Amino acid sequence: MIYIIQNYWQALLYSDGYQMTGVAMTLWLLTISCAIGFCLALPLSIARNAKNPVIWFPVWLYTFIFRGTPLLVQLLIVYTGLYSLDFVRNSPALNEFFRQGINCTIVAFALNTGAYTTEIFAGSIRETNFGEVDAARSFGMSQFTLYRRIILPSALRRALPVYSNEVILMLHSTTLAFTATVPDLLKVTKDAYSATYDPFDAFGLAALLYLCISFTLIFAFRKAEQHFLAFLKP
Amino acid sequence: MKKFLGLGAAALAVLVSAAPAAHAKTFTEIKFGVDPTYPPFESTTPSGDFTGFDIDLGRAICSTLHVKCVFVQQGFDGIIPALEARKFDAILSSMTVTPQRAQQIDFSSEMYNEPTSLIAKKGSGLVPTAASLKGKTVGVESGTIQESYANAYWKPAGVNVVSYPGQDQVYADLLSGRLDASLQDSVEADYGFLKTPKGTDYQLAGNVTYDPKDVLGSYIAIGIRKDEPALKAKIDYAIAKIIKNGTYKKIEAKYFNFSVY
Incomplete structure (x- = not known):
């Protein structure tokens, strides 16, 4: 353990x-x-609740595909699959972008968490109290103002506990990043492991570091909930 | 725990066999311990015969010494204790000489060395030096000595070294064009990539020779018990002889298209 900390603390941390x-x-x-x-x-969750199928169907398809396939498969498609396409390699901008493993990873992760977050927000918007919407309409608010002043602030607040879950799950998902050669915390841990063959110390240290990050996130979200959801307290 | 077991087995072997080891014996056969799971060095044919580069070298050594060759199958993790327990006379199983192993057993002179080599697209003109690869992207497999090598010598000199979870992914990105070159074991490069249909546009860009910090480690040799210097002397003599009379080259050419010595 001491050996790992002495030799890898810098790589483990930053x-x-x-x-x-x-x-x-x-x-x-x-x-x-x-x-x-x-x-x-944010925009997709509003579109997801639209009455016009031309608007909600593409969003539904997007969330269906990204929630219905494993993140690892999505990452492999973005990292390995996209770069093997000719039009990606022949356009200088796309080539430069998808050449870097980190860009591919961010694209896959963002699209994945975007799909889950869309459904979380869409559900929360759907459950907005109709009385609030009615009251706002009777004040003569336009559709845009209605969303900006009434629906979104209330929906986002109510989504907070579920959203915090999604963020923590996303933290756990970052362990897949080394598939696309991004040297995240788990990759450094594996280096330490292959240098020492000491699995409990190496992976135990990684688990502790992940726990610290999770704890900080949970603490921050708890504070935010206390602040933003105070009006829902009994 | 494994170490203790090994030491225990060694101690037991010495106790049990102190008497027979005392009188000088003449060798009529050499029993080699082999873990035949590592082609092209050692493997078994479907009919159960031992085959491979190591096996051919072992047979050449035996015929030079005019003794019979016997191969004994033994898993690699228990191969040193089994040698100490006299299940066979020598280990012939692609064993790299390391300081830890040298504490327990003796080693013959060098049998061969799997060089670390760079592969790149044909005509790229790249060679495995920091100067040639500066600004290029080189892929390595995570956890290998090749990764340590590239990180030790090339990264500080401005080479973009990228680690991959597996060697197949290194080749995939070499093919896709993300990588300019990849660094790995020469045998792995040859059998795993260059000899496959996908490797036709690629070539061996050279073996690594510069290694002052000894990152890549030592050569591969035959392991022998410490109490048998006579056998070690005979094997060393035979290795020197087959190298000198061209037998070694002939066997090498059968398996590899580059020098492994």
Whole structure:
């Protein structure tokens, strides 16, 4: 254990001297994919509840595909599959983008968490109290103002406990990143393991680090819930 | 625990066999312990015969010494204790010389060495030096000595070294064009990629020779009990002889298209 900490603490936490690795890489993947996923989910969850099938059907298809297939398969398709297509390799911008394992990983992770988040938000929007919508309409609010002032603030607050779950599941999913050669926390742990052949110390240390991250996330979401959901308290 | 078992077995073997080992024996046969799960070095044919590069070398050694060759099957993880327990006289199973193993048993002189080699697209002009690969992307398998090598010498010199979970993924990205070259065991490169239909556009770009920090480790040799210097001397003599009289080259050419010595 001491040997692993002495030799790998830097790589486990932030860098192997050449690139970002370990906890820093795991947190970066989590933050960027959840941020993109959130931005995707906000408009898509509204579209998911639209009455016009031309609008809701593509969104339904997207969430169905990304929730219906394993993330590992999605990652392999984005990393290995897309780059083997000629039009990707022949266009300089796409070639440059998909050449990097980290970009592929972020695309796959963001699309995956975006699909789950869309369904979480869509469900929450659907359950908005009709009285609130009625009251807003009687005030003469436009559809846009109605969503901006009434539906979205209330729906997002009510979605918070479920959404925090999704973020923590996403943290666990980042362990797949090394499939696309991204040196996340688990990859450094495997290096430490193959240097020492000491599975309990190496993976135990990784488990502790993941626990610390999870605990911080849970704590932050609990604080946010106390703040934003105070109005729902009995 | 394994170490203790090994030591225990060794101690037991010494106790039990102190008497017979005392008188000098003349060799009429050499029993080799082999783990035949590692083609092309050692494997068994469907009919149960031993075959492979190591086996051919062993037979050549025996015929040089005019003794009979016997091969005994033994799993690799228990092969040193079995040698100490006198189930056979020598280990012939692609065993790399390491300081830990050298504490327990003796080794013959070098049998062969699997060089680490770079493969790249034909005509790329890349060679396995930091200067040639600067700014290029090189793939390695995670956890191998080749990864340690690339990280030790090439990464600091500006080579983009990318680690992969498996060797097949390294080849996949070499084919897709993400990688300019890949670094691995030469035998693995030859059998796993260059000799397959997908490897036709690629070639061996050279073996790694520069290794002042000894990252890639030592050569492969025959393991012999420490109390049998006479056998070691005979095997060393036979290895030197088959190398000198061209038998070694002939056997090598049967399995590899590059030098493994």
